[in-house]
Amino acid sequence: MDHEDAGRGGVRPIVVRVPVEPVDAVVEADAIDAAARASAVVVRGPLFGVVEQSPADGPRWRVVVAVVNGCPQLARDSLNSLLWFRAKDEAGDRAQRRDLLAAVARLEEERVDDLVVGELRYRVVRAEEYAAAGPEGIEAPRPSDPEPPVPDWSRGVKGPGVDDGLLLDPDAPVTPAQAAEQLALRDLCYTGERFPGDVRADSRRALDTHRDVLLLPPTFTVVEQTRARGWKGVSGPHATAHDARVSLDFALTWAWPRMHGLIPIGADPGADARTVGAAGSGGSGASEEGAGELAAYAEAADALRAGRVNRLEFQGVVYQIARTRRLLRWGPDGPEGPRPSDSNSQDPSRIHPVLDEDGRIVPREESEDDEE
DSSP states (O other): OOHHHHHTTOOOOOOBOOOOSHHHHHHHHHHHHHHHHOOEEEEEEEEEEEEEEOGGGTTOEEEEEEEEESSHHHHHHHHHHHHHHHHHHTOOSHHHHHHHHHHHHHHHHSOOSEEEETTEEEEEEEEEEEEEEETTEEOOOOTTSOOOSSOOOOTTOOOOOTTTTOEEOTTOOBOHHHHHHHHHHTTOOOOSTTSOHHHHHHHHHHHHHSOEEEEEEEEEEEEEEOTTSOEEEEEEEESSHHHHHHHHHHIIIIIHHHHTTSSOTTOOTTOOHHHHHHHTTTTTSOOHHHHHHHHHHHHHHHHHTTTTOOEEEETTEEEEEEEEEEEEEEETTEEOOOOTTOOOSSOOOOOSOOBOTTSOBOOHHHHHHHHO
16 A cells, blocks of 8 residues: 555555664564553543644654643644744744734634644644553553663753654554554544534544554553552653652652641742751641651652662552553544634633834733734
8 A cells, every 4th residue: 555545545554674673672572562461551641742844844743832731722822822932932033923813813813723824734642541450450651761871850951752753654664562562553543422412423434534543652650559449540651661750759758748737838949858857846737747747658669769660659649650651543644633622721822022023022012902
């Protein structure tokens, strides 16, 4: 089958390559072992991002907003910001800036999922987030997943971003394990009665309109086990398992102690469960009882830092670093966008100040006068 056949609605052939490099072979062996252990797929729901296509890209699309947003409007708002800053800082002339600002104006008023700005196409895309599960529960990071040689737990250090530099290529070769996963998930569809009828109908329709699937790079999410033995997301997705651990460490030492009143409001931003707990009530604002509770938080965080820890029990709750996956459906015109049944948490709105054709911010009073 060639590109013309795929464009008429056929399924693209999967090009398989067998890994020959030692590192790639280890990754493939891990994938095969994980597939053998998995007995179910846990689908969490859709995530949304934005892709960009230039004339030189052919059928390929580049991710410019990571596919991690929980609703389509969050992805549209991120595109709004992306284009606004390009108009402000990167536009080569007034004409280019006008095109960018016209797109921003539409995004402030409409739920736009496909947009052309100059020679570039932008699209809000949809992917299903899922994870494999087996006898031991939801899948944890694999031994071959990237890990830093020396873990850095500093709060100010930013790790790699999800989908940084990712090029979506429907014709790129995949490994045998990836091909098997694509084939197994090609017919993934919402069928249970707990899903509304329009959600099930849209899901069935997508099997015809977007018959191919692409697997995005794995992400890592902190989840907690619920009483019903299910799993609920706590933070993520993250690009690496270590980044997910850092987010759990931050929750244990900084965010949760503040949420529970163990670190006083107005405390130094650098104060955490370790520093305040160690200081006790002497000038820290934490009571003796509070200092003891903070010590428990600090001990849990220390246990997390003891190695590549992927499972932690604290105060009767099991937290795990889950290896999460994302499946993006692909049709004759490229990646799938939001479905009619996908819900939006907010309406379009103005996010940034008004810019003029020279890239200058228009004072609020002048922009309000123009609107009137």
